[in-house]
Amino acid sequence: MEKLGIPTVTIVSSRFISLAKIASEGRGAAGLCFVEVPHPFELISKEQVEAKADVAFPEIIKAATQWKVPVAPQQAKPYPAETVKFTGNVKDVEDFFFDKGWSMGVPFIPPTKNSVAAMLKGTTRRPDELLWVIPPRGGLVTVEEVAVHAVMAGAEPEYMPVIIAIIEMMRKEEYHWVENVTTSPVWPVVIVNGPIVKEIGIAYSTGTGGRDHKANIAIGLTISSIVDVIGGSKYPVPNMSPVGNPAEIVSVVMGENEDELPEGWEPFHVETGYKKTDSVVSVGRSMGFYMLGENGGTVEDMLWSFAKTLSYAKQSLSGGALLLLPPQPAAFLARAGWTKDRIREYLWENARSPASWWRRVFPKDGLTAAKEAPGFAEKYGPITPDTLLPTVASPEMYKIVVTGGPGSHSFHYKQTGQFFTNLIKK
Amino acid sequence: MNTSNRAEESVQEWELVNPEGVKQPEVVKLNPHLGALEGKTVVLTWNRKPNGDVFLSRVAELLAKEVKDVKIIKHWEIDPHYPIPGPDPAGFGKQLAATVLEYKPDIVINGQGD
Numbered sequence: 001m002e003k004l005g006i007p008t009v010t011i012v013s014s015r016f017i018s019l020a021k022i023a024s025e026g027r028g029a030a031g032l033c034f035v036e037v038p039h040p041f042e043l044i045s046k047e048q049v050e051a052k053a054d055v056a057f058p059e060i061i062k063a064a065t066q067w068k069v070p071v072a073p074q075q076a077k078p079y080p081a082e083t084v085k086f087t088g089n090v091k092d093v094e095d096f097f098f099d100k101g102w103s104m105g106v107p108f109i110p111p112t113k114n115s116v117a118a119m120l121k122g123t124t125r126r127p128d129e130l131l132w133v134i135p136p137r138g139g140l141v142t143v144e145e146v147a148v149h150a151v152m153a154g155a156e157p158e159y160m161p162v163i164i165a166i167i168e169m170m171r172k173e174e175y176h177w178v179e180n181v182t183t184s185p186v187w188p189v190v191i192v193n194g195p196i197v198k199e200i201g202i203a204y205s206t207g208t209g210g211r212d213h214k215a216n217i218a219i220g221l222t223i224s225s226i227v228d229v230i231g232g233s234k235y236p237v238p239n240m241s242p243v244g245n246p247a248e249i250v251s252v253v254m255g256e257n258e259d260e261l262p263e264g265w266e267p268f269h270v271e272t273g274y275k276k277t278d279s280v281v282s283v284g285r286s287m288g289f290y291m292l293g294e295n296g297g298t299v300e301d302m303l304w305s306f307a308k309t310l311s312y313a314k315q316s317l318s319g320g321a322l323l324l325l326p327p328q329p330a331a332f333l334a335r336a337g338w339t340k341d342r343i344r345e346y347l348w349e350n351a352r353s354p355a356s357w358w359r360r361v362f363p364k365d366g367l368t369a370a371k372e373a374p375g376f377a378e379k380y381g382p383i384t385p386d387t388l389l390p391t392v393a394s395p396e397m398y399k400i401v402v403t404g405g406p407g408s409h410s411f412h413y414k415q416t417g418q419f420f421t422n423l424i425k426k
Numbered sequence: 427m428n429t430s431n432r433a434e435e436s437v438q439e440w441e442l443v444n445p446e447g448v449k450q451p452e453v454v455k456l457n458p459h460l461g462a463l464e465g466k467t468v469v470l471t472w473n474r475k476p477n478g479d480v481f482l483s484r485v486a487e488l489l490a491k492e493v494k495d496v497k498i499i500k501h502w503e504i505d506p507h508y509p510i511p512g513p514d515p516a517g518f519g520k521q522l523a524a525t526v527l528e529y530k531p532d533i534v535i536n537g538q539g540d
Contacts, residue, residue, distance in 0.1 A: 001534045004527055010536045011481070020538060028453030042476040049477045053484035060485060061492075064468075064533055067459045075448070082444040089435035093442065102445050111443045138450030148445045230447040388484040 002029060006332035009063045011056070015039035019136065019181055021289035026138030026178075026232070031070035035063050063374040079128035079146065083113060104228045106221070106249060108152035122157025123164060124426065131164065132171035135178040137232025141167065145230060147223070153221035154214075158200050161426045162281060163222050166190055169420040170223075171284035176417070180227065180285075181238045185245035189252045189286045189322060189413050190222055191401050193269035194279035196424055197255040204255030206405030209324075220251040247289065252413070257403050260327035262334030268401050272421045273338070279424040282401070284322060286413035292323060295408045299336040302329065305344055310351035310391055310398075310413070319415035320397030326404035340400045348395035356385035460533055463489070467497040469531035474502075475496065478537040485535065499529050 001008045010032065012020045017036045024032040037056045041049060086096060093110045097103040109115070109119070120127050120143070127144035134141055146163055155163070170177050170188060178188045192202050203213035211217070233239050258267050258276075269280035295306030310321055323343075333343065380387055392398060399419055404411075460466060468489060470482045479502060486498045505525055526534060 001523055001526065002454050003454055004523060005457060005533050006527070006531055007459045008534045008536060009459075011485075012538050016538070026450060028450050029456060031456065033456075033459070037481075041481060043479060044477070046477075046480050049480040050484040053481045053488070057485060057488045059491075061463070063459070064535070065460055065462055069456045069458055078448045081447065084430050084442050084444060086440045086442055087437060088440070089437050091435065092437075093440060095444070100446075110440060111445060113441050113443060116443050133450050138448040140450065141447060144443075145445065145447045150442045152445060155483065185492075225445070229445050 001033070001371050005288060008031075009033050009035060009060060009067075011024070011035050011037055011060070013037055013039040013041055016240065019240060022232060022238045023136040023178065023181070026134070026136045027137065030072070031086070033063050033067045035059050036104040055162070077377045078130065079142050079144055081142070081144055093117055101232075101234065102229055103152070103351075104225060104249060106225075108225075109154055111148045111151040115151045116144065116147045119150050119155070119157050119160065120144065122147075122150075122160035125164060129406040131167050134171075134227060134333030136181050136238050139230035139232060141226060141230050146226065149225040150218070151223045152225055153218045155218035155222055156200070156215075159215060159222070159250045161424050162192065162202075162219055163194065164201070165281045165424040166219070166223055166283055166423045167226070169281065170227075170338065173418055174418065175283070175285070175420055177227070177231075177285075180231075180233050181240055183242065184287050185241040185243070185248055186285050187245065187247040187251055188220075188227075189284045189416065190220075190254070191268050191282040191322075191403075191419075192253065192255045192280070193258065193267050193274070193282070195277065195422070196259070196279035199279075202253065202255040202402055204257045204259075206407075208257075208403050208405075209252055216253040216255075217250055220253045221249075223251040223253075224249055238393045252286070252326075254401075254402050254403050257327055257405075260330075261402050262331050265330065265340055265402065268399070269421060272419075274421065274423070280421050281424060282419045282421045283398075283411075284320070284324065284416040284419040289413050292410040292412040296328070299333055299338065303338075303343065304330070304350070305409070307347055307350035310347060310414075311353050312414075318400060319417055320392050320419075322401065322413040322416045322419075324404065324411040324413070325400060325402050326407050326410065327402060328406060328408050330402045331412050332408075341395075343400060344395040344398045347398050348390050348392070351392075352388035352390050354385060355383050355387045355389055381424060448467040453539070463472045463496050463533070465495045467499065467530060468500055469499045469526050469529050471501045471526060471534060475537070482537050487498045494515075499531070501526055503528075505515045 012034050014036050020034055035056060037052050086093060094107060099103055125143045129143045130140055132141040150163060155276050169175060197204055201215045203216050235244060256268050267276060267280055270276055275281050293309045296302040296305050433452055470486055472478045484501055489496055489498055
């Protein structure tokens with residue numbers, strides 16, 4: 001609204017005022033006019049809510065009529081990054097950084113000028129190139145700052161092109177990283193394809209998303225460090241998730257197991273239009289990770305259990321799911337004639353929940369959302385509480401990746417939103 | 427901080443690069459507010475969080491009672507396409523702003539947060 005020339009007053013509950021101020025600063029609107037009202041609004045009576053409005057009203061009027069535009073602060077240059085001289089041992093450095101908000105609290109390698117310069121040799125990009133202005137803080141991420149965090153995370157210089165390619169996707173407006181300080185934990189999920197997987201040692205077999213794989217972990221830790229320190233997504237403010245999740249500490253990075261793709265199953269990046277020989281990152285995000293059904297014994301039972309796992313109303317029409325099939329279940333399905341598209345269609349038809357569940361999860365607008373979802377009226381006619389609704393917006397929102405090692409269990413990341421693919425350029 | 431049981435690792439001089447980066451310069455020109463609301467158009471928008479509409483409806487009642495000739499528009503009551511959750515939340519924000527602009531507001535009062 002302000003960009004469109006309209007003055008605003010924004011009412012925010014006390015629990016969210018710090019986030020609101022940080023978020024508005026991060027979008028270049030420092031000093032935006034807020035009126036703070038005591039938390040909460042939810043789970044209290046109508047009379048209690050109206051009483052809060054009665055108390056806040058004089059302040060709202062004052063804000064609407066007497067608020068003055070603040071003076072804009074001076075801007076420091078993003079490059080070269082500031083250097084600080086410090087005396088101490090490694091633990092002292094870690095404490096110093098943590099106290100200043102310069103680390104997440106995970107042990108790190110101190111980023112000296114020399115180590116950052118060495119890390120920058122891993123990319124041909126200019127160190128002063130601005131890659132991203134990260135919400136909510138609005139921190140400026142230069143290539144140099146990427147190198148700083150890569151050093152801290154223990155990365156090798158050859159990881160830099162992958163890290164930069166990931167950031168280039170996370171900065172897209174459609175990726176909507178600004179949502180990461182919501183009341184549910186959110187973390188990036190990255191699939192890497194192409195020759196670079198083996199060139200730099202990205203794990204794609206047993207434990208690909210877990211411990212003991214240096215490239216995967218260092219890249220993921222670099223990303224998490226950047227969004228925490230430069231982006232300011234810190235607990236307890238402005239990050240509002242009551243519980244958080246360990247996956248926020250190391251963003252998920254996995255290679256697709258292209259060696260063991262079933263006959264006729266394309267690699268993840270080829271499905272989006274790249275050549276098999278392209279090195280590509282596909283960047284999504286997630287709010288949850290769990291097993292995907294059970295093996296079932298038959299293909300039909302396996303797929304049925306997948307569908308039941310995915311039939312959760314909160315998945316909602318705005319999300320997707322990333323299905324992680326190790327080679328064994330992928331081959332099991334492929335031998336029975338199932339292609340990725342056929343699996344997606346099956347899940348679209350069978351991973352559903354009744355509209356009455358939607359109303360319980362989204363009390364005010366669940367049924368409205370269902371009734372107005374694109375194509376629903378044409379396909380389902382009048383939506384009633386018993387109408388079975390798919391939990392993603394379209395079959396294409398089920399992304400399928402073959403990854404991992406020997407074993408029969410499949411897994412999934414939920415509420416993944418869209419995936420954005422990017423060529424890795426050295 | 428208790429450092430009494432800390433190992434005596436070697437102390438050294440460091441030249442460290444600040445990992446925090448500088449912040450975004452102010453790029454949005456904020457608009458001056460009205461001296462008075464009498465005769466003005468006030469649009470109220472709601473972010474769909476529970477009871478935000480109750481709060482804003484009460485604000486609307488008080489505005490109508492206390493401010494002469496004010497025109498009050500509660501956006502969520504008159505826009506049938508608001509909101510639609512979907513895979514493009516950023517696009518949804520732009521769509522909302524474009525719709526509100528059509529009401530020719532003198533000021534917008536938003537309800538945000540949880």
